[in-house]
Amino acid sequence: MLLEKVKKYYDEEYNLSCSETMIYAANEEYNLELDKNTLKSMAAFGGGMAIESVCGAVSGSLAVLGILFVKEKAHESDRIKELSKEFFEKFEKKLETNNCKELKEKFRTEKSKCSVIVDTAAEILDEIVTREKSK
Template identity: 40%
Template sequence: MLKNLIESGFGKKEDYNCAEKILYGANTIYNLGLNTETLKLSAGFGGGMGIESVCGALTAGVMVLSYKYVNNVAHESDKIKEVNQKLFRAFMEEMNSIQCGYLKKIYRKEDIGCSNIIIKAAEILDRLMIE
């Protein structure tokens, strides 16, 4: 699923950031049907929104889950809050943080960048999309 796509190098040639890899990849794997203009919304979330705040792979995961579980607005969804909490809890348990700055210090490698972080977010998102 999405994890496998990311592991295969998806988005490297296009120079996608972490958020773009998740949203563009999810669009492909989960057949979301998002157009190019909509996909561009993820651009500013990379690198923890450019300030090393919450990981862009996670914020893009929230976008994907919102697309799946919200019909019009969040308050009408009985699922979005719960599934977002599952995403963040699972990521925190497995990576010890949701903060880009911390994650980069621990997991980012010169040769592969943040691939391990993005792959972990994709793996968790795959599990939640199946639920």
């Protein structure tokens, strides 16, 4: 289950950001076989792209959806837009925003960092991926 992998990677041992956690966990859970450079590509999205904008867990999750459900290019796949919108809507319904600064003010603690946020993203992502892969 993706949530277990997220808990594994969002730990002091790995010291990954929220965006990195999502792609590392998905890589293992869904056997994406991503290379190190692809995994590193999510580094700049942590901390809301370093400016507390869109949450890194959201960015990482959307990257995973793109990897899994876009054949070649985004504009050739209407489905990715639908899946991205679905993810955003479910995330915002549960946590009321996708903004890193607002999420941190509401959910981040010194002990668990952004675990509530990252775990929520993992649950939503896994729900969408599991459903779509079963079609």
